[in-house]
Amino acid sequence: MKQHPLPGLTANDNSLSLPDTFTEWFAAKGWQPRAHQLELLSKIQNHKSSLLIAPTGAGKTLAGFLPSLIEIASRPRRKPGEAHRGVHTLYISPLKALAVDIERNLSTPVVEMGLGTKIETRTGDTPPHKRQRQKLAPPDILLTTPEQLSLLIAAKDCERFFDGLEIVIFDELHSLVTSKRGHLLSLALARLRTFRPNLRTIGLSATVATPSELCQWLIAQGPDGEVHEADLIEVSGGAKPDITILKSDTRIPWAGHSARYAMGNVYRAIKAHKTTLLFVNTRSQAELLFQELWRINDDELPIALHHGSLDVSQRRKVEQAMSNNELRAVIATSTLDLGLDWGDVDLVVHVGAPKGASRLAQRIGRSNHRMDEPSKALLVPANIFEVLECQAALDANYLGSQDTPPLINGGLDVLAQHILGSACAKPFDEDELYAEIITAAPYASLSRANFEKALDFVATGGYALRTYDQYAKLLKTEDNTWRVTHPRVAQQYRLNAGTIVEFPKLDVRMTRQRFGTGGKSKGPMRGGMMLGRIEEGFLEALAPGDTFRFAGKVLRFEGIRENICYVSNAQDSDPKIPSYAGGKFPLSTFLAEQVRAMLANPESWQRLPEQVREWLTIQKIKSTLPKQDELLIETFPRADKYYMMIYPFEGRMAHQTLGMLLTRRLERAHARPLGFVATDYALGIWGLRDFDRMFKIGELSLSALFDEDMLGDDLDAWLDESFMLKRTFRQCATIAGLIEQRFPGKEKSGRQMTVSSDLIYDVLRSHQPDHILLMATKEDAARGLLDVERLGKLLSRIQSRIVHKALERISPLAVPVMMEIGKEGIAGEAQDALLSEAAEELLR
Amino acid sequence: MTADLLEQREPNCALQIAGEAFICDPFGCLYWPEENCLIISDLHLEKGSSFASRGRLIPPYDTAATLNMLEQRLEYWRPKTVISLGDSFHDKNAAERIPQQYHLQLSAMMKGRNWIWIQGNHDPLAPANLEGQDATELAIGPIIFRHEPHSGPSNGEIAGHLHPAAKIKRRGSSVRRRCFIGDGTRLIMPSFGSFTGGLNIRDRAFNGMFLESDQYAWVMGQNNVFQIHARQLVR
Incomplete structure (x- = not known):
């Protein structure tokens, strides 16, 4: 834990709240407590939950733990034979590594001051015997992750475990709250507040666009929509990078x-x-x-x-x-x-x-x-x-601009998981549970009707055809509480709890053995060093002998046995398979605006390297550069095809959705589109007919092509057959506990034992389109994978501001986009074309 | 997106087993014109409720979806005889669990037709509450119908049970679909039920069943059947 003396900051105003041991420790280090550290301490001592926003290096972590360390140190020591006290402080981190790091860093002050505070981590890596011991003899401070907290509160004896809980610290809160993990965590926090009504929360965050959202997240919201906010401490600045x-x-x-x-x-x-x-x-x-x-x-x-x-x-x-x-x-x-x-x-x-x-x-x-x-x-x-x-x-x-994404309402799939977890811990009264849930900021606007839908889903599947009442997981008993019908239900829940993470992954291990063609090995496989885990989807598309890059090596894919992927060292230095998916961030709306502004203003190009200036200058001569609010469209022929380049700068996902919708429209207009490519900056569509000529003779109209009604029927029709929606559905169904988390390698033997989520999706969509999981899926897709929201804003922004340039040949701006063609995978309809190709080979 | 490649294609595909001519369709049905007979396999009716009884509340609409598809196919082929090649019901109580409306729908489809329930491992007993004739095996001309394919050389066997699926890899992508698989002497049918998955035909369960050089998969695309040689299929 590094802390450096800052001139001009004194502890005088607040020194009352800092015990001597701590003052002396600071002094011995040659440090002084910083103003925000003392301010947070005083707020917590005065029972005010608070959000601390500070740049990195401002001693945020120490600030967060100081109130707990002081309170724990002031408690009388436990005498031998006395009952163990529960956890005093819970620290939640988005990353396992961060929890481990904090444990290491906190031990320094604790040891140096001789506090004797017991600090332990509990993550997915914690061995079972240690978990057991933690339950019997809880540490003073428990460092854990959101998933582990969800498991803890679904345990039968959890109320006792938390009965001494005073403070919950959320580290890196800005990154926790924007995901489904954040939704689940907010519900767990609501539960902790029910156990401990005077619970204080501390949020630690980097600078965000709207701090008030995080302040609401930290404390209970009112039942009739009144908004409550935790106190805010903001440390500005730091030196300019x-x-x-x-x-x-x-x-x-x-x-x-x-x-x-x-x-x-x-x-x-x-x-x-x-x-x-x-x-x-x-x-x-x-x-x-x-x-x-x-x-x-x-x-x-x-x-x-x-x-x-x-x-x-x-x-x-x-x-x-x-x-x-x-x-x-x-x-x-x-x-x-x-x-x-x-x-x-x-x-x-x-x-x-x-x-x-x-x-x-x-x-x-x-x-x-x-x-x-x-x-x-x-x-x-x-x-x-x-x-x-x-x-x-x-x-x-x-x-100092901020473009952190705005918070979104809590997902219904996550809600379903939480409801089942609640019942596993102990029977609940639905009025009380609803009241508790809407204190969580992401669920503050959850309607009673949707809550009941979620409850019905958990209990009997939520189907209009009510044939499953006999198989209910939850039953309402005479004392008006819902309880689980069978211990098996709780077991199932625990296997699934905290499931937020998506793609199934396989272990990757080294082997010396070579698989023959068709992935067959002679004799049993012997695995060597474990390298890590890779998404199954990527590995599935590999054939034995293919080479790819992983763990800093070029590896040869040998085959998959059960849930292990075997690889060997490849001799070649250039892998055949270029990359695997995962971890792509979309361009933020804010940066997109900045880039458009820069394009529109040649004076700002002075800051750009010469080759880039040249590129833009030629673009201006050969075609044009759009004004900040304009949308530029170029059409040109190339080889035996015709291209339409569109430059919205709205991120890859929104462009992909736009591409899907535009090709549908073009197909209806008989423009015979063949395919499209979407990058973060632009969208390129190609086809067999001359788009430009079609515009000239009135067979195509720009305004009709980009009309906002695209997001109506067209979107619905496309969504219905979209593979992306199926993928989203799989996630929602897994989170909600409808289907089991897939364990790769296992499904092959059990084709009668599992039902693929794609099949469930198709059947559910045609028989009960308003089912709660389909609602959850559409909500997710609209924001995430498809970015419909952003596309909607784009379409309304560009109405009547479309600039079309008909070109003889490709423009400088279009070249980078064209070079991405062929790098994208295919899906959906195009799959049939591949089958067709394979079939055609018979004829040759 | 290469829509025009697919436009003009005949949806069905002809094939031969033991010299007899059959037609397979993209929905997993096999039609025998000579006998005016339609063959379907592995309906797994009431799979949804079977799961529900074990704590997985997956949608109860699988029977409805399967029967609707079947009704449509019967309308299309108008067969005199229907052979359901076993595992028609997901478990031995499944036929009794079929909700009344679907039971009526199924009975109406069966009316006026020879309907044969071949027994499968999931449904070893004939459904007590439905018409139709039951059999462990059925021979018509040179063709023998049974649920589980025998191993070793065959001459004219049509079976189900394995839920074959074919996978191809091209241009860095892979496509996996249900399929018919056969070599002219034996044919294994795809599963018809709406909740039934597939088993890759490269799985060892298919070992030794076909003559590799004559082995084809008739792969079910969205609207067409594609005949693809087995050497193009991967794990």
């Missing part, structure tokens, strides 16, 4: 995400600093960057790799080496994004576009963890569009 965009003499590529062109510059930057943290957006980028840096690592600098798919033991090794200052560089994805504080990082390199100004600010905060010294950061755009984005993010960070 020193950010530069990498200047390279090498040509910046027009497409791709590897940033290979800049490796020499990046390597020189690493050499010139003590410790460098390199951030990328996806795991495949991390793997690639690692490989590329080692390829030129002539000085054999210790450079390590850290991402969520790697095996725990490997990650811990890197973390340990990091805190011992043994590494010169670590390449990381979001696992290291949040509040971790290791070693003396003096440079942050961000490879690829940051996608959001707030995310960039967070990541830059990793370097030089002292808020009074500027952080140093280097942005490395991977392609020419990303240069624009990096410049926009850079401008934004200086202005």
